[in-house]
Amino acid sequence: MRYISTRGDAPTLDFGGVLLEGLAADGGLYVPDELPTISANDLRDFAELEYHEVATRVLAPFVAPSLGPDDLAPLVEGAYSTFAHSDVVPVSTLTAGEHLVELFWGPTLSFKDVALQLLGRLFEHELDRRGSFMTVVGATSGDTGSAAIEACRDRAGIELVMLHPAGRVTEIQRRQMTTVDSPNIHNVAIDGTFDDCQDLVKSLFADRPFRQQIRLGAVNSINWARVAAQTVYYVTTAVRLGAPERAVSFCVPTGNFGNVLAGDVARRMGLPIDRLVVATNHNDILARTHRTGEMAITEVRPSTSPAMDIQVSSNFERLLFELNGRRGAPLAADMARFRTEDSLALTPEVLEGLRAGFDAGSATEGEVSATIAAVNEADERLIDPHTGVALTVARRDAPTGGWTTPMAVMSTAHPAKFGEAVLEATGQRPDLPPALAALADREEHLTALPNDLATLRDFVTACCTR
Ligand SMILES: *Cc1c(COP(=O)(O)O)cnc(C)c1O
Numbered sequence: 192m193r194y195i196s197t198r199g200d201a202p203t204l205d206f207g208g209v210l211l212e213g214l215a216a217d218g219g220l221y222v223p224d225e226l227p228t229i230s231a232n233d234l235r236d237f238a239e240l241e242y243h244e245v246a247t248r249v250l251a252p253f254v255a256p257s258l259g260p261d262d263l264a265p266l267v268e269g270a271y272s273t274f275a276h277s278d279v280v281p282v283s284t285l286t287a288g289e290h291l292v293e294l295f296w297g298p299t300l301s302f303k304d305v306a307l308q309l310l311g312r313l314f315e316h317e318l319d320r321r322g323s324f325m326t327v328v329g330a331t332s333g334d335t336g337s338a339a340i341e342a343c344r345d346r347a348g349i350e351l352v353m354l355h356p357a358g359r360v361t362e363i364q365r366r367q368m369t370t371v372d373s374p375n376i377h378n379v380a381i382d383g384t385f386d387d388c389q390d391l392v393k394s395l396f397a398d399r400p401f402r403q404q405i406r407l408g409a410v411n412s413i414n415w416a417r418v419a420a421q422t423v424y425y426v427t428t429a430v431r432l433g434a435p436e437r438a439v440s441f442c443v444p445t446g447n448f449g450n451v452l453a454g455d456v457a458r459r460m461g462l463p464i465d466r467l468v469v470a471t472n473h474n475d476i477l478a479r480t481h482r483t484g485e486m487a488i489t490e491v492r493p494s495t496s497p498a499m500d501i502q503v504s505s506n507f508e509r510l511l512f513e514l515n516g517r518r519g520a521p522l523a524a525d526m527a528r529f530r531t532e533d534s535l536a537l538t539p540e541v542l543e544g545l546r547a548g549f550d551a552g553s554a555t556e557g558e559v560s561a562t563i564a565a566v567n568e569a570d571e572r573l574i575d576p577h578t579g580v581a582l583t584v585a586r587r588d589a590p591t592g593g594w595t596t597p598m599a600v601m602s603t604a605h606p607a608k609f610g611e612a613v614l615e616a617t618g619q620r621p622d623l624p625p626a627l628a629a630l631a632d633r634e635e636h637l638t639a640l641p642n643d644l645a646t647l648r649d650f651v652t653a654c655c656t657r
Contacts, residue, residue: 192255194221194415197512198526199519207257207317210310210416211325213409217523220509221415227252229426229461231435238430242279243271245430246309246423253419257317266316270308273298273341275626280305280424282431285570288594289585291578291602292428292441299367300605300624301498302450303338305424306417311342311349313416314408318348325408326655328395330354330388334498334604337367339410344373350655352377354388354647357639363608363627370633377654383642394644401648405655412449413505421453426462432597434463440594442468442585443601444577445477446499448506450601455510455548465596469551470584472496472559472576477504481551484542487534494556495576495612498603511537514544554583562586563616573606573613573621 194209195201198219204212209221229249237245246267251260258266271279276296283291297304318324327349329339336353343351353368357380369378381388396402396409429439441464443451451469458464471478472494480486488502512522515538529535537545554562559579566574566582574582581600589598606613606621614620640646 192227192253193224195224195519196221197508197519198523200523205257206254206416207320210257210313210317210414211408213411213414218526219519219523220413220506220512222509222512223253223415226456226460229457234426234430234435234462237426242423242427243268245427246271246420249423249426250419253415254313257320258313262316266312267309270312273308274304275624280427282428282599285566285582285600288597290428290432290597290599291574291582292424292599293602294424295575295602295605295608297338298341298626299334299337300608300627301334301338302601302603303335304341306420306449307338307342307410309420310410310414310416311344311346314343314349315346324348324350324406324655326405326651327351327408327410328354328392328651329410330385330392331360331368332356332385332497333360333364334608335410336360337364340368340371340376340378342410344371344376346375350375350377352379352651352654354379354381354391356380356385356388357382359384363610363630366630366633366635367627369635369637370630372634372636376636377650378637379647379650380637380639381642381647382639387642391642391644391647395648395651398648405651411505412447418449418453418456418506418509421450422457422460425454425457425464428599429457429462429464432599438463438465438596439599440464440466440468440596441599441601442470442581444496444499444581444603445469445471446501446504448477448504448510450603451549452506452509455513458548459513466594467549468581468584468588469549470581471551471553472499472580473553473555474500474502475553476502477507478551478553480537481545481549484537484539485534486529486537495559495609495615496580498577499580510545511541514541550588552584552588554580554587558583558587560612560616563613567617567619573617573619574602575604575606575609576612577604577609578602579616 196215196219198217200217201215274296294302562583563579
């Protein structure tokens with residue numbers, strides 16, 4: 192398998208290269224030259240297999256020739272043995288034809304774990320193969336930080352420095368990060384905002400000599416390995432709900448477009464998916480783009496589903512590349528224009544392609560809260576606000592007479608991670624799962640630093656030369 196850039200002007204790489212490189216040198220995102228296929232017979236086989244076995248089968252063509260199936264299988268098995276449910280990604284039923292895909296059984300209780308647990312192991316394997324090392328520096332406003340830390344802890348060849356804005360993440364979020372006691376994990380509380388943290392990380396990446404010296408890397412959601420890992424639960428869910436004999440639709444709470452893009456990739460590989468519904472909160476750039484054909488940035492407003500509070504969905508570029516006939520040069524020009532003008536008009540063909548494969552809708556905070564309450568009342572179960580966004584859109588925007596296929600709603604976080612919003616909506620505080628409850632008694636490890644680039648650079652250097 193060879194990987195090419197969406198902007199058409201970067202070296203072609205194999206999986207190992209794409210894994211460590213992340214962003215392409217031309218600013219584009221790597222995608223497979225050609226997608227592998229999944230046949231109806233594959234799907235019938237998968238019905239008999241465990242999650243990690245399906246994952247190995249689905250992912251093998253993406254990682255070849257950097258990794259053979261015998262290298263891949265133990266990494267996949269290790270990654271999904273950390274999940275607290277024997278199905279790894281179980282599917283539950285709310286009402287007839289309406290299902291929840293429970294993506295939150297990993298170590299940090301959010302869907303990020305599904306990809307990152309595997310990514311950490313892939314990094315370690317590839318670095319070992321190359322006799323190399325990397326320093327991962329990231330900034331987090333909450334969720335991604337803990338998932339990245341759990342993915343990289345105790346992995347050989349990796350040092351991870353994670354910045355968070357001091358006093359501006361919830362206590363649970365902070366403790367999920369800082370109570371990890373591992374010599375290669377370095378939590379830094381920056382005296383500043385999340386934007387300050389992100390600016391510091393960007394400045395480190397902009398410093399080429401420094402970047403090369405410490406082999407600076409990232410675990411952000413544009414890494415193709417994350418997208419590939421996420422195709423697997425579309426496959427296992429569709430099989431459970433009747434594929435290949437019948438098609439399934441999915442509704443996905445969307446921020447950076449990584450999750451729903453994986454659904455589109457699975458569909459292009461041959462999985463019988465009917466509709467993919469993009470659900471956003473009031474930060475609705477994707478829903479507006481779908482409706483108007485104009486991708487226009489507006490100010491981000493905080494919500495109860497903070498993992499979806501974004502302006503620009505970076506993975507959307509991969510879909511635009513497919514919809515414009517995989518032409519890198521025009522896409523590069525479009526993305527440059529988008530960057531300077533904060534807005535981009537989709538061509539009629541691209542817009543038509545978008546609407547042919549996807550529906551899109553946004554949910555207000557009031558609607559989300561009402562949906563969380565309604566589910567609690569009808570089913571005596573609690574869902575988190577990200578799941579609430581998707582379920583609101585799936586219910587409200589169903590065609591007259593309902594969806595013609597089973598509708599699988601992606602449930603991306605455990606309700607206890609967003610206990611305040613759930614309490615507000617239902618009057619009930621979700622029980623902390625044992626893994627979270629135990630955090631209260633553990634020692635925290637973190638370094639407080641000022642919002643200063645030189646100080647941070649020294650700190651990072653010390654971490655990776657320890
Ligand atoms: C990251 C995240 C999302 C958004 O997923 P994207 O792949 O960025 O679209 C939704 N819900 C939760 C809980 C998340 O952590």
